[in-house]
Amino acid sequence: xxTFAPYPPPSLETAEHPEQLRRVAIxxxxxxxxxxxxxxxxxxxDRVHQVRLHIVEFRGFEKFIQGRPYWEVPVMVQRLCGICxxxxxxxxxxxxxxxxxxxxxTPTAEKVRRLMxxxxxxxxxALHFFHLxxxxxxxxxxxDPARRNIVGVAQAHxxxxxxxxxxxxxxxxxxxxxxxxRVHGTGAIPGGVNKSLSLAExxxxxxxxxxxxxxxxxxxxxxxxxxxxxxxxxxxxxxIDAHQLALIRADxxxxxxHGGLRARSRDxxxxxxxxxxxxxxxxxxxxxxxxxxxxxxxxxxxxxxxxWYRVGPLARxxxxxxxxxxxxxxxxxxxxxxxxxxxxxSTLGTHWARMIExxxxxxxIKDLLHDPDILGEELVTRGERQERGIGIIEAPRxxxxxxxxxxxxxxxxxxxxxxxxxxxxxxxxxxxxxVARRYLDGRRLTEGLLNHIEVAxxxxxxxxxxxxxxxxxxxxxxxxxxxQGRSVDRLTxxxxxxx
Amino acid sequence: xxxxxxxxxxxxxxxxxxxxxxxxxQAALTAGHYIPHLCYHPEFVPHGSCKLCTVKxxxxxxxxxxxxxxxxxxxxxxxEELNDLRRTLVQMLFAEGNHFCPACEKSGNCVLQALGYDLxxxxxGFRHFFLDRPVDASHPDILLDFNRCVLCKLCVxxxxxxDGKGVFSLAGRGISRRLIVSAESGRxxxxxxxxxDKAVEVCPVGVIIRKHIGFQTxxxxxxxxxxxxxxxxxxxxxxxxxxxxx
Numbered sequence: 001x002x003t004f005a006p007y008p009p010p011s012l013e014t015a016e017h018p019e020q021l022r023r024v025a026i027x028x029x030x031x032x033x034x035x036x037x038x039x040x041x042x043x044x045x046d047r048v049h050q051v052r053l054h055i056v057e058f059r060g061f062e063k064f065i066q067g068r069p070y071w072e073v074p075v076m077v078q079r080l081c082g083i084c085x086x087x088x089x090x091x092x093x094x095x096x097x098x099x100x101x102x103x104x105x106t107p108t109a110e111k112v113r114r115l116m117x118x119x120x121x122x123x124x125x126a127l128h129f130f131h132l133x134x135x136x137x138x139x140x141x142x143x144d145p146a147r148r149n150i151v152g153v154a155q156a157h158x159x160x161x162x163x164x165x166x167x168x169x170x171x172x173x174x175x176x177x178x179x180x181x182r183v184h185g186t187g188a189i190p191g192g193v194n195k196s197l198s199l200a201e202x203x204x205x206x207x208x209x210x211x212x213x214x215x216x217x218x219x220x221x222x223x224x225x226x227x228x229x230x231x232x233x234x235x236x237x238x239x240i241d242a243h244q245l246a247l248i249r250a251d252x253x254x255x256x257x258h259g260g261l262r263a264r265s266r267d268x269x270x271x272x273x274x275x276x277x278x279x280x281x282x283x284x285x286x287x288x289x290x291x292x293x294x295x296x297x298x299x300x301x302x303x304x305x306x307x308w309y310r311v312g313p314l315a316r317x318x319x320x321x322x323x324x325x326x327x328x329x330x331x332x333x334x335x336x337x338x339x340x341x342x343x344x345x346s347t348l349g350t351h352w353a354r355m356i357e358x359x360x361x362x363x364x365i366k367d368l369l370h371d372p373d374i375l376g377e378e379l380v381t382r383g384e385r386q387e388r389g390i391g392i393i394e395a396p397r398x399x400x401x402x403x404x405x406x407x408x409x410x411x412x413x414x415x416x417x418x419x420x421x422x423x424x425x426x427x428x429x430x431x432x433x434x435v436a437r438r439y440l441d442g443r444r445l446t447e448g449l450l451n452h453i454e455v456a457x458x459x460x461x462x463x464x465x466x467x468x469x470x471x472x473x474x475x476x477x478x479x480x481x482x483x484q485g486r487s488v489d490r491l492t493x494x495x496x497x498x499x
Numbered sequence: 500x501x502x503x504x505x506x507x508x509x510x511x512x513x514x515x516x517x518x519x520x521x522x523x524x525q526a527a528l529t530a531g532h533y534i535p536h537l538c539y540h541p542e543f544v545p546h547g548s549c550k551l552c553t554v555k556x557x558x559x560x561x562x563x564x565x566x567x568x569x570x571x572x573x574x575x576x577x578x579e580e581l582n583d584l585r586r587t588l589v590q591m592l593f594a595e596g597n598h599f600c601p602a603c604e605k606s607g608n609c610v611l612q613a614l615g616y617d618l619x620x621x622x623x624g625f626r627h628f629f630l631d632r633p634v635d636a637s638h639p640d641i642l643l644d645f646n647r648c649v650l651c652k653l654c655v656x657x658x659x660x661x662d663g664k665g666v667f668s669l670a671g672r673g674i675s676r677r678l679i680v681s682a683e684s685g686r687x688x689x690x691x692x693x694x695x696d697k698a699v700e701v702c703p704v705g706v707i708i709r710k711h712i713g714f715q716t717x718x719x720x721x722x723x724x725x726x727x728x729x730x731x732x733x734x735x736x737x738x739x740x741x742x743x744x745x
Binding site: 067068069071072074075076079100179180181184185186187189190194195380409410411 | 601602603604633634636637642708710711712713714715716717718719
């Protein structure tokens with residue numbers, strides 16, 4: 001062990017003497033949305049001194065939306081992302097509802113938007129579980145990287161892969177009939193929507209909804225089975241004790257479209273509940289760190305050191321009092337009760353929770369398809385013009401905040417976006433540090449070991465594109481640099497995960 | 500047996516009858532033959548600036564919107580050579596402005612975009628200028644987004660000829676040519692433009708925008724979602740022969 005770098009360090013965020021340490025970079029991360037990298041600083045004995053998740057893209061939507069007319073915002077900002085554009089589209093539309101004084105929306109507008117949103121939840125969760133995460137879970141974290149991908153899943157488990165693809169397709173179809181296009185539509189406009197469903201559109205979706213629900217139930221059971229096959233690993237892998245934050249409906253139910261904010265501390269205390277989200281900025285602050293383009297939000301009352309928290313499926317399933325659809329609520333109760341709550345605090349339990357939410361989304365879609373309001377003709381409402389608009393929604397990855405100011409000439413003068421992945425920034429960093437301590441510390445690095453880091457990140461389903469306001473395929477490059485900064489070795493993996 | 504005794508010219512080998520005073524494009528559209536165009540509008544004096552309607556008349560290039568129809572003329576329009584030049588012109592128009600179709604409320608209703616699709620423009624072709632052009636949002640009902648101007652002069656013509664107001668002008672020369680508002684302040688709020696003016700309606704791209712109503716037409720029901728511009732232009736063409744030209 002180096003005499004200059006004491007071990008163990010108090011935190012793995014910043015090494016005391018980085019100049020004496022070897023740097024290993026996992027760059028870019030694979031099977032996540034967007035571009036990011038993880039850097040590790042190791043001493044000569046392969047002891048880990050520093051672990052950081054970096055977001056290396058910068059997109060700047062908050063700046064270039066300035067000067068644009070407010071009605072353009074829901075369509076423009078959704079270009080942040082190709083996976084969850086609907087979330088940005090709807091969060092911005094909710095903010096613009098406030099700008100045009102539209103409250104409440106017409107029943108048709110509210111329900112068509114909800115249909116769009118739950119279609120988005122369904123397709124995004126299916127994409128993440130089947131396409132991105134399932135290769136690790138089905139084959140093992142350090143299995144042959146040549147088959148640790150969706151193609152490998154399709155070869156080894158064709159039925160699983162097929163259902164994943166068709167579930168996503170159904171969600172995309174829900175989006176198409178509500179927004180006009182599967183990706184980057186225009187359905188939500190300030191004060192409402194620009195279309196409702198035709199009978200033919202509704203009937204086409206109804207034809208497939210019961211099969212969709214059945215497959216979603218199977219997916220929950222698959223996620224549970226994978227967890228139960230190796231409970232010790234799943235319970236402890238990347239586990240962190242985090243405060244949690246989510247939108248909750250007024251009666252305590254899970255509601256991914258609208259509600260008040262609920263935050264609970266890691267020891268189970270309610271920090272705030274049913275908080276009017278128009279006041280989020282009084283309770284959530286953001287910290288900037290020089291080594292990442294992604295900010296670090298924290299709960300103001302707890303400060304930047306202790307106030308970091310988790311959002312997303314695990315937080316939502318744990319924080320809600322119930323899920324207002326029967327199959328999903330049954331699964332929620334079993335999830336929370338499993339091994340006295342062991343899965344409900346586990347990073348890899350997020351996959352199980354995510355599938356419960358996907359089932360919930362399918363059930364909500366079914367209920368909405370049976371609601372005649374989605375066929376209605378009253379699409380838009382208006383009220384007294386406002387200067388400030390805040391829209392918060394539970395996106396697939398977690399709480400999404402859009403905050404705008406619009407001047408008297410109808411153009412945006414200020415924009416602040418706090419996306420789900422940004423909320424989870426510190427939680428992801430803490431989780432990969434735990435993995436580094438447990439699995440990498442003191443060992444010779446291999447591709448499989450490095451993938452452990454990515455498995456922890458993937459559990460959060462981060463969207464690094466959204467978080468920095470980047471799209472692309474994510475091959476992996478690991479570079480070994482010696483203490484003098486010389487490149488000793490480099491390992492590159494292409495997008496098909498072949499070394 | 501053809502009983503039409505009007506004079507005619509040949510367009511891509513087909514006989515096009517015309518009334519004296521008609522231009523080639525007027526006669527062609529009336530007869531159900533599309534010639535791509537942008538700055539030409541059947542209600543206004545031809546301007547001949549965009550050059551998209553360039554044809555070969557007796558082997559020589561000419562703008563079909565300003566070329567008087569003449570008996571015996573042999574006109575080529577639907578040729579790969581001419582369409583290739585038209586694609587280049589469209590690419591240049593895109594490069595000169597800031598045309599972000601994905602977030603533009605005129606998308607689906609935009610003549611420039613529709614021409615791009617119809618002509619098969621698949622690439623940018625040129626480096627974009629990325630000019631810095633702030634919007635003029637000063638008017639309570641109308642927004643001007645100069646980023647999208649293609650200098651067709653239709654708003655200038657409509658404001659002068661139909662609205663009788665002269666709200667818009669073109670200033671500068673060559674690459675500095677630009678649309679301006681004819682007010683001392685240069686702001687639209689300081690003009691007498693009204694949302695019902697022909698100048699507001701006639702803009703073929705997304706420069707002159709009625710505020711608050713963007714994206715109200717769903718995808719699938721926008722003008723060029725329903726049919727391509729080559730079919731829509733024939734739908735819009737005057738049923739009776741028109742004799743008006745410059």
